[in-house]
Amino acid sequence: MLTKQEMILEQQTRILQILHERKQDASQFETDEDVLPVRDQQGLQHLESQLQESDFRSKLINHLSLIGRSDVKDTVWCLMKHTISNTLAKETNWRGVNGKTSMASLQLKTAVIAAVRKNPLTLKASEREVKMFMKRWLHLAVFDF
Template identity: 95%
Template structure:
């Protein structure tokens, strides 16, 4: 009988914590206000605007809170979903981790830090390491050319003899 009461108390504590998390996330969502069309960033000018906004700590906090609501059940899905919500695939094709070949460097952007913070703020992925998040961000950028029919279009082009 005592064991059953202990288990019920544990369940009650878990439910209380879940309600707290949901309440916090609801408050965070109402705090984020941004210009219409800011996300996903579609071009270099939009990226520069976002980067200058991210210099302001209040905007950065609001964006992180907003993005943390987007999360999924594991780190990879969360990162990929956040990346999709923050930059368009067209811009992703012009971006890589280090900025080689004339592309924009994701590693040097404030957006990178915001995505990592948002992943860690999500209760389901809060134990994610920076290295793990970066690894999934790199992979998402690498696959940009294959998304939105890119692989299919390349397959249809006849190879030169």
């Protein structure tokens, strides 16, 4: 009985360490309040240029990974809503057809996928699954949900 309690205590200690590390990583991400969600094409281009820097990209992924939910769909939708305004989402689709911005070609797409996979509850999500929910979120953005 004592051994099981010791194991549980070790697991809880490890969980607390992981949470503390994630919180420290995310707290290092400094952003202007106006950066996220991205509201227009100019803001998107600025974010894309910042995402070229690995340090900024890592900090953003850590920051976004704390926003996650309990399943892949909810996590992706929450991250998309947090990163892109509905107005910009209406000007964006997956492939960039009809003069819209292509989400598939953005560094932001890669950051969202990485953030979903960094969430302990969704770390086994496949890239295909995450992309499917991103596409669906963009498709429904025209309805102002």
